[in-house]
Amino acid sequence: MSALKQFLDRLLLLDLFAGLAVTGRHLFRRKVTVQYPEQRLEPADRFRGMLRLDSERCIKCTLCARDCPLDIIYIDWHQETNPETGKKEKVLDRFDIDIQRCMFCGLCEEACPTEPKSIWLTTKTYELASYDRWQNLYVTMEQLESWRVRPSYTDEEVA
Numbered sequence: 001m002s003a004l005k006q007f008l009d010r011l012l013l014l015d016l017f018a019g020l021a022v023t024g025r026h027l028f029r030r031k032v033t034v035q036y037p038e039q040r041l042e043p044a045d046r047f048r049g050m051l052r053l054d055s056e057r058c059i060k061c062t063l064c065a066r067d068c069p070l071d072i073i074y075i076d077w078h079q080e081t082n083p084e085t086g087k088k089e090k091v092l093d094r095f096d097i098d099i100q101r102c103m104f105c106g107l108c109e110e111a112c113p114t115e116p117k118s119i120w121l122t123t124k125t126y127e128l129a130s131y132d133r134w135q136n137l138y139v140t141m142e143q144l145e146s147w148r149v150r151p152s153y154t155d156e157e158v159a
Helices: 002-012 014-027 063-067 107-111 141-145
Strands: 073-081 088-098
Touching: 002 014, 063 073, 063 107
Parallel strands: none
Antiparallel strands: 073 088
């Protein structure tokens, strides 16, 4: 009897129609997929995105480079005497970040003693893909400071 039932199920395509019924129920529901390049969701407030540096606040203490567990932050500086004040000041020669090795842990941000922070990870920038691996090595201050916060998208714009 079970062989006959199995034969009839296959002949009448009952499994196919059961699957189509499930598809039909979900066909007219609200869409949950976001069409990514055209629509972007706003990351959460605690999202750790691309590093951003404010060179005016940076005091060249190298604490961020020392606390980085992957040693991807390289800072070189020298002291010069300011002709206006006569005081010695630190001048930044090199501030490199190898972003392709960064795990976005936030330890560099926590180590920064300035208030507000001179380096932070909450830029909400998550598009870091590139065709050349050397494009992910940020070697100039202009490159580090060029990252801007993306425009926010509301649920109405996404839906």
